[in-house]
Every structure is written in C-alpha cells, then in structure tokens.
Amino acid sequence: MTPDRPRDAGDGVTAVAEDYLKTIWSAQEWDDAPVTTTALAARLGLAASTVSEQVKRLVDAGLVVPAPYRPVELTDAGRARALRVVRRHRLLETYLVEHLGYGWDQVHEEAEVLEHVVSELFLERIDDLLGRPWRDPHGDPIPTADGDYERPEAVLLGDCPQGDRVCVARISDTDPEVLRWLADNGVVLDAELLVLHRLPDGAVEVGPSGGDALLLPAPAAAALRVVRTGGAPGPAA
Numbered sequence: 001m002t003p004d005r006p007r008d009a010g011d012g013v014t015a016v017a018e019d020y021l022k023t024i025w026s027a028q029e030w031d032d033a034p035v036t037t038t039a040l041a042a043r044l045g046l047a048a049s050t051v052s053e054q055v056k057r058l059v060d061a062g063l064v065v066p067a068p069y070r071p072v073e074l075t076d077a078g079r080a081r082a083l084r085v086v087r088r089h090r091l092l093e094t095y096l097v098e099h100l101g102y103g104w105d106q107v108h109e110e111a112e113v114l115e116h117v118v119s120e121l122f123l124e125r126i127d128d129l130l131g132r133p134w135r136d137p138h139g140d141p142i143p144t145a146d147g148d149y150e151r152p153e154a155v156l157l158g159d160c161p162q163g164d165r166v167c168v169a170r171i172s173d174t175d176p177e178v179l180r181w182l183a184d185n186g187v188v189l190d191a192e193l194l195v196l197h198r199l200p201d202g203a204v205e206v207g208p209s210g211g212d213a214l215l216l217p218a219p220a221a222a223a224l225r226v227v228r229t230g231g232a233p234g235p236a237a
Contacts, residue, residue: 013061015116018085020044020054021063024072025082029140029151030170030225034071080147087143088115088123090136095126097137104137104183105176138179139170139189139225154225157195157204157216164195166226178219185214193226 023043027035041051055072058064063078074082092111096102102110124145127133135141143149154169168191171182182188187206194207202218216224 013063013081016054017058017061017063018081018116019112020051020058021074021078021082022085022089024064024074025079025086030154035073036071040072083143083147083149085115087145088118090140090142091123091126091130091133092118093136093138094130094133094142098130103180104173105179107137108173108176135189137189138173139168140173152227154227157193157206157221157224157226158198158202160195160226160228162195162197164228165230166193166195167191167229168193168224169227170225172223175219175223178223181217182220182223187214187216187220187224192229 020040023040024035027039027043037052037055038048040055041048044051055064058078059066063075063081065073065075067073089111092114093104093107096107096110097104127145133142139152141149141151152169157166160166168187168189171179171187171189173179187193195204196207196213197205199205202221204216204221205213206216207213
C-alpha cells in the first residue's frame with residue numbers, strides 16, 4: 001500500500017470515509033439540526049465540491065441515504081459504522097488521559113489517527129483496562145461494542161436562567177485553548193455551578209461550588225452542557 005493511499009478496514013471503507021461518517025453523526029449528537037453539505041464542509045475544513053463527491057461515494061456504498069438536494073442522513077449501516085468509529089475515538093481519548101498522562105486538550109488529534117489503525121482486540125483490552133467507561137474525558141458518551149448509545153439530558157449552559165444550579169455534563173473539545181482555560185479555573189466534568197448572570201454577548205457569570213464568582217467568556221460558556229439540579233424553571237433538554 002502506498003503512503004498516500006487511504007487505509008481501509010478490510011471491507012473497502014477507507015479512513016476518509018469513516019471520518020465523514022463520524023462527522024455526519026457527531027454533527028447531530030447534541031444538535032438535531034439537519035446536516036447540509038455546506039455545514040459538513042465547514043466542519044471538515046474542505047471545499048463543498050470535495051465533500052459532495054465523497055458523500056456520493058458514501059451513497060454508493062450504502063452508508064448515506066440517497067437524497068439529492070436534501071440534508072445528509074446516514075443509513076442504518078452508516079450509523080452503525082459511525083458509532084464504531086466514535087467508540088474507538090472516545091475509548092482511545094480516555095486511555096490517553098488516564099494511562100499515558102495526556103491532557104484533555106491534547107488527546108483529540110492523537111485519537112483521530114489511532115482510531116483507524118488499532119485492532120478490535122486492542123480496543124477491547126483497553127475497554128477492560130479502563131473498567132468499561134461510559135463517557136470520555138470531555139463527557140461525551142462512549143457507545144457500547146453492540147452499538148448502544150444514550151445521550152444525557154443536558155442543555156447548553158447559556159440556556160439556563162439565572163438562579164439555576166447545574167452540574168457540568170459535557171465540555172466541547174473543539175478548542176484546546178478553551179479546555180485549558182476551563183481546567184485552570186476549575187470548570188471540569190461534574191463541577192457544580194450556580195448561574196448568576198447571562199450577558200448579552202454570550203458570557204455567563206457563575207458561582208462555582210465553594211469558590212468565588214467566575215465570568216465565563218462566551219466561547220467557554222458555549223462549550224458547556226449541563227444537567228439542571230435545581231433552581232429556577234428552565235427549558236427542557
């Protein structure tokens with residue numbers, strides 16, 4: 001196999017195709033908005049024409065629903081394959097943090113590479129070693145080997161009204177700098193917060209449990225999904 005030729009898992013599905021499937025699925029994990037080719041291109045950092053061609057290949061492979069000029073939707077086979085890759089990615093991130101000393105802001109790129117090359121046996125050994133975790137270091141659920149997946153009933157911090165008491169359930173790993181800022185300020189998974197004020201620019205002032213008030217800049221606030229534990233009535237998840 002030449003170095004520039006995409007890898008596959010022995011069934012003709014390349015690493016590039018797996019990345020597309022994972023991205024399509026992930027785009028709707030926390031947001032039910034339709035996934036358009038344009039939105040997919042933005043997530044992947046590619047030209048829309050390039051994405052359209054790859055989506056056509058996925059349609060031909062039976063992994064994406066054939067629906068021209070409509071949002072991109074995975075078939076059952078495509079969703080199963082996407083969840084398989086998501087499971088690999090999140091187990092690897094967890095392993096890198098818990099056993100190899102990586103920071104939670106460092107693991108994403110490493111897992112992006114490793115998820116396509118480790119064997120199922122290696123992955124199962126990791127799962128056993130970790131005690132079969134149900135979430136990764138950022139709070140994203142880890143699908144089971146059977147493809148079962150359950151998303152927690154979490155909402156964006158910015159949607160919670162003043163006076164809400166919340167528990168951090170998920171922190172987006174999109175921006176490593178935001179992850180480092182949150183960690184430095186004690187805003188980590190399961191941290192208990194009190195919503196004090198929501199500012200027009202998207203920033204949120206919170207009262208961390210046992211600490212002083214903290215102003216979360218808009219990017220940091222937008223990265224947090226929380227479970228409401230008490231306080232003022234708020235929107236449903």
